[in-house]
Amino acid sequence: xxxxxxGAPAGGAPFGERSTMAQRPWLPHYADDVAPxxxxxxxxxxxxxxxxxxxxxxxxxxxxQCMPNGxxxxxxxxxxxxLSDDFAAYLREVVGLAQxxxxxxxMPNCLAYPVVAFGxxxxxxxLVNTNPLYTPTEMVHQFTDSxxxxxxxxxxxxxxxPEVLPRTSIETVVTVKISEFFPPVVxxxxxxxxxxxxxxxxxxxxxxxxxxxxxxxxxxxxxxDALPGYLAGIGHDxxxxxxxTGGTTGVSKGAMxxxxxxxxxxxxxxxxxxGYMRPGVEVAMTALPLYHIFAFTVNLLGFYTLGARxxxxxxxxxxxxxxxxxxxxKITWVTGVNTLFNALLNERWFLDSPxxxxxxxxxxxxxxxxxxxxxxxxxxxxxxxxxxxxxxxxPVLSFNPFGPNAKDGTIGIPxxxxxxxxxxxxxxxxxxxxxxEIAAKGPQVMLGYWNRPEDTAASIVDGxxxxxxxxxxxxxxxxxxxxxxxxxxLVSGFNVYxxxxxxxxxxxxxxxxxxxxxxxxxxxxxxxxxxxxASTDVLTENTVIAHCRETLAAYKVPKSVRFVxxxxxxxxGKILRRELRAEAVTSATASIETQGRELS
Amino acid sequence: MISSLIVSxxxxxxxxxxxxxxxxxxxxxxxLLIMVFVIMFGLGAGLTPRDFKxxxxxxxxxxxxxxxxxxxxxxxxxxxxxxxxxxxxxAYAVPVAFGALLMGAVPAGTTSNIFTYFSKGNLALSVIxxxxxxxxxxxxxxxALAIYGxxxxxxxxxxxxxxxxxxxxxxLMLLLPVIGGMILRRYSANVGAVMELLGGxxxxxxxxFLMATWVPRNWNLLTTTPWQTYLxxxxxxxxxxxxxxxxxxxxxxxxxxxxxxxxxxxxxxGPLAIAIVLATFADDPNVxxxxxxxxxxxxxxxxxxxxxxxxxxxxxxxxxxxxxxLL
Numbered sequence: 008x009x010x011x012x013x014g015a016p017a018g019g020a021p022f023g024e025r026s027t028m029a030q031r032p033w034l035p036h037y038a039d040d041v042a043p044x045x046x047x048x049x050x051x052x053x054x055x056x057x058x059x060x061x062x063x064x065x066x067x068x069x070x071x072q073c074m075p076n077g078x079x080x081x082x083x084x085x086x087x088x089x090l091s092d093d094f095a096a097y098l099r100e101v102v103g104l105a106q107x108x109x110x111x112x113x114m115p116n117c118l119a120y121p122v123v124a125f126g127x128x129x130x131x132x133x134l135v136n137t138n139p140l141y142t143p144t145e146m147v148h149q150f151t152d153s154x155x156x157x158x159x160x161x162x163x164x165x166x167x168x169p170e171v172l173p174r175t176s177i178e179t180v181v182t183v184k185i186s187e188f189f190p191p192v193v194x195x196x197x198x199x200x201x202x203x204x205x206x207x208x209x210x211x212x213x214x215x216x217x218x219x220x221x222x223x224x225x226x227x228x229x230x231x232d233a234l235p236g237y238l239a240g241i242g243h244d245x246x247x248x249x250x251x252t253g254g255t256t257g258v259s260k261g262a263m264x265x266x267x268x269x270x271x272x273x274x275x276x277x278x279x280x281x282g283y284m285r286p287g288v289e290v291a292m293t294a295l296p297l298y299h300i301f302a303f304t305v306n307l308l309g310f311y312t313l314g315a316r317x318x319x320x321x322x323x324x325x326x327x328x329x330x331x332x333x334x335x336x337k338i339t340w341v342t343g344v345n346t347l348f349n350a351l352l353n354e355r356w357f358l359d360s361p362x363x364x365x366x367x368x369x370x371x372x373x374x375x376x377x378x379x380x381x382x383x384x385x386x387x388x389x390x391x392x393x394x395x396x397x398x399x400x401x402p403v404l405s406f407n408p409f410g411p412n413a414k415d416g417t418i419g420i421p422x423x424x425x426x427x428x429x430x431x432x433x434x435x436x437x438x439x440x441x442x443x444e445i446a447a448k449g450p451q452v453m454l455g456y457w458n459r460p461e462d463t464a465a466s467i468v469d470g471x472x473x474x475x476x477x478x479x480x481x482x483x484x485x486x487x488x489x490x491x492x493x494x495x496x497l498v499s500g501f502n503v504y505x506x507x508x509x510x511x512x513x514x515x516x517x518x519x520x521x522x523x524x525x526x527x528x529x530x531x532x533x534x535x536x537x538x539x540x541a542s543t544d545v546l547t548e549n550t551v552i553a554h555c556r557e558t559l560a561a562y563k564v565p566k567s568v569r570f571v572x573x574x575x576x577x578x579x580g581k582i583l584r585r586e587l588r589a590e591a592v593t594s595a596t597a598s599i600e601t602q603g604r605e606l607s
Numbered sequence: 608m609i610s611s612l613i614v615s616x617x618x619x620x621x622x623x624x625x626x627x628x629x630x631x632x633x634x635x636x637x638x639l640l641i642m643v644f645v646i647m648f649g650l651g652a653g654l655t656p657r658d659f660k661x662x663x664x665x666x667x668x669x670x671x672x673x674x675x676x677x678x679x680x681x682x683x684x685x686x687x688x689x690x691x692x693x694x695x696x697x698a699y700a701v702p703v704a705f706g707a708l709l710m711g712a713v714p715a716g717t718t719s720n721i722f723t724y725f726s727k728g729n730l731a732l733s734v735i736x737x738x739x740x741x742x743x744x745x746x747x748x749x750x751a752l753a754i755y756g757x758x759x760x761x762x763x764x765x766x767x768x769x770x771x772x773x774x775x776x777x778x779l780m781l782l783l784p785v786i787g788g789m790i791l792r793r794y795s796a797n798v799g800a801v802m803e804l805l806g807g808x809x810x811x812x813x814x815x816f817l818m819a820t821w822v823p824r825n826w827n828l829l830t831t832t833p834w835q836t837y838l839x840x841x842x843x844x845x846x847x848x849x850x851x852x853x854x855x856x857x858x859x860x861x862x863x864x865x866x867x868x869x870x871x872x873x874x875x876x877g878p879l880a881i882a883i884v885l886a887t888f889a890d891d892p893n894v895x896x897x898x899x900x901x902x903x904x905x906x907x908x909x910x911x912x913x914x915x916x917x918x919x920x921x922x923x924x925x926x927x928x929x930x931x932x933l934l
């Protein structure tokens with residue numbers, strides 16, 4: 008491996024003062040080839056990391072985008088490097104952006120994504136990953152909050168721009184095609200299918216530059232002397248990305264992830280996987296969206312650093328979209344969420360011919376069900392481990408060690424150079440086996456929330472980031488999530504904040520009171536359910552859901568609505584979501600059990 | 608030789624009350640051949656050797672397909688004949704019945720592969736089943752005719768089965784292009800996907816072409832045929848598909864395999880039946896009557912299969928796993 012991993016120096020760990028066995032009981036449980044500390048990080052920023060990979064693996068294929076019918080396009084490391092330089096030059100020389108300017112990027116997994124993301128970083132700008140499924144309202148919030156002045160967007164979703172742009176500070180729009188960098192004939196066919204058959208290509212009515220034109224303009228102005236200058240002064244503590252997350256209050260906030268955060272977390276993750284991640288040979292199934300922090304760090308940065316080939320899947324829905332990719336490429340790694348693993352295990356073609364070259368799989372985003380993990384191991388004959396983390400922590404905090412030390416049903420042990428502890432309400436560490444909120448310390452913990460010092464101060468206390476997740480640590484230092492401290496609902500790894508949904512529903516005429524909770528769901532982990540006290544019979548489940556759809560992303564929209572006489576309340580009149588949830592869980596568990604039987 | 612297997616309505620035209628001016632031209636025949644080749648090549652480009660290995664590894668489908676092909680279809684033809692055709696004047700009914708029985712006894716045709724593809728069935732299984740039933744037909748078709756024929760006919764006919772023709776068609780129009788497509792995909796997934804798309808488009812055109820050209824050509828036949836004959840000619844394919852599909856579902860085969868078996872069973876090799884009749888009964892004054900069911904069947908199976916395919920596709924989409932957005 009190229010990057011140096013220095014073991015813990017003799018006579019003491021380089022990491023803080025809390026390094027004794029009693030405080031880090033997980034130390035003996037790392038896999039044999041994994042050092043418990045990261046050691047010196049030699050990359051000064053993300054462009055440094057990606058350029059080093061491009062040098063080492065220049066002619067290797069870095070990314071292949073595979074469409075459901077097998078049509079594909081690829082870019083080598085050298086191409087990604089040159090093209091992202093072009094894009095950096097475009098942003099700085101043609102658009103005239105300055106260091107630290109925010110660039111919003113909104114696209115599904117496609118070949119343009121790495122070129123754009125690396126280009127933004129190489130320009131010294133700040134990447135603002137944006138979910139393409141966002142509604143105009145959500146886009147406006149994210150763009151105005153981040154103060155983004157440029158937007159790189161997939162053309163398929165550009166029809167919302169006339170409504171969005173006037174309410175933001177965005178001045179430059181670059182549009183990319185899903186077929187970017189495909190062979191011309193194939194790209195033409197895909198384009199024609201989009202235009203004529205699926206009709207997914209709206210006319211872009213706002214002033215914009217096509218991606219290839221932007222690259223050409225950047226290339227014309229590019230000079231090798233100027234490129235390093237874009238990064239002058241950028242170091243570990245410079246913000247690299249604003250990654251939006253609901254946080255605790257329900258208002259979407261930008262977690263400031265620094266170059267140091269992301270470089271460290273990339274290296275921590277690779278180090279934790281030890282020999283399971285071999286430089287220069289891995290082929291990773293990238294079905295999770297790169298705009299999400301999990302795939303961003305693990306797949307885009309992690310596998311790129313390793314010299315691996317990322318197989319980009321623009322849309323994993325339905326799961327049969329992955330069939331050709333599994334057939335045509337020798338997949339060695341799958342990263343996913345419980346939903347994806349479970350979905351694949353319910354596909355006949357996958358069970359018939361599980362990937363023969365698979366080495367290991369990693370799950371995150373939401374709890375990996377033990378039954379899914381067991382079945383995945385049985386079907387593929389390879390290990391799958393669960394990790395844990397948050398947007399605010401770049402994201403990986405803990406990981407189950409590969410090998411005999413793994414403990415199913417737990418989120419594993421902290422990744423190298425990371426400390427986790429469970430604390431009580433006063434911030435005091437609780438005894439092993441006692442539930443407490445997880446607090447985390449490590450080089451991957453964000454700088455803070457963008458423009459929100461109070462929120463930052465509330466979440467990072469004395470250098471420890473408070474996750475809001477309640478867990479227990481066992482005597483070996485393995486953590487098990489018990490509950491979420493807040494009422495946040497986790498729908499397929501997306502955070503849904505009841506406040507936001509409740510506010511939306513409360514705006515409907517006839518709604519007296521509303522309480523939104525998460526209920527267990529076979530497919531999404533949790534699903535949103537609204538309990539409504541209504542003054543009129545006119546209100547129906549469908550009208551509520553339709554109303555929510557107007558401004559909320561699909562995953563936030565309640566899956567079910569119950570009309571009730573009254574909501575449980577505390578003495579001071581606060582709606583008790585916990586009691587609502589308890590009631591919902593009791594009624595839902597029965598139905599899940601029946602569904603489970605049908606599946607098996 | 609081969610072209611006569613694909614479309615032999617030419618000879619039919621003069622003998623089965625079809626307008627003699629509306630004959631199929633050499634150009635049309637060549638076009639159909641090229642189309643079938645392009646289609647099968649394209650569909651082959653969607654397959655991998657592993658698909659075939661899997662279809663062979665789970666031989667239930669293959670076995671059920673064989674049983675429905677040579678067990679159900681001749682029996683179904685026999686039943687339809689006894690129930691409906693024999694209501695008619697024996698001078699008409701007997702030769703027509705022979706054609707109907709033959710139609711029930713021939714193996715599956717290439718068209719079944721095309722419809723299986725569009726139905727999101729198991730194309731590898733379909734190709735294996737077509738190959739399997741075609742090779743077995745050399746033995747099974749005369750056998751089925753002899754068994755059921757002994758109940759219906761007083762005279763026995765010595766069938767002329769064009770063996771070379773059957774095997775040549777199988778190899779040239781099915782196996783060769785499919786293998787070619789698979790090799791192409793291995794060489795380039797992109798070229799394979801483009802060919803597959805092209806094959807699919809040509810497939811749609813092929814189906815429309817068959818319907819558009821066969822109806823006017825057989826217009827005379829269509830207007831003078833009694834409803835009992837229609838029922839036999841249409842029912843053979845329609846009931847064949849659903850009985851086989853029902854059996855496959857009942858024994859819990861995967862829906863994709865059940866769809867395949869249904870189409871594979873119900874869709875017979877019409878052109879082969881026509882070729883056998885022409886080879887065997889060229890000098891028989893009744894040849895025009897014997898050809899009625901094979902000709903009508905060949906026309907209506909395209910229409911029936913199209914509707915079945917639309918239904919199968921809907922069922923398939925409805926059965927796709929609905930998963931939420933991942934992250």
